[in-house]
């Protein structure tokens with residue numbers, strides 16, 4: 001199941017407002033936990049790299065038959081009060097390659 005979210009506060013990289021945004025647990029369980037958040041104040045998109053906040057010392061055992069509880073995955077992260085973000089360039093094109 002990938003319907004679990006934890007809500008955290010982010011700093012908008014554009015207007016520096018603080019806003020809450022749900023982070024999918026499935027994202028936190030993946031290797032590269034990066035999320036693009038949309039600011040409700042200015043509409044700007046920001047990229048938040050969540051991997052620095054993961055506690056490497058408490059490994060969640062994956063692929064051991066049992067999936068870890070969402071709480072266990074969420075607790076593995078030590079987020080600051082406001083998660084910093086970097087601006088995402090907005091483009092009209094939707095293609096990834098140049």
Ligand SMILES: [Zn+2]
Pocket residue numbers: 012013014015016017039040041042043044
């Ligand atoms: Zn903003």
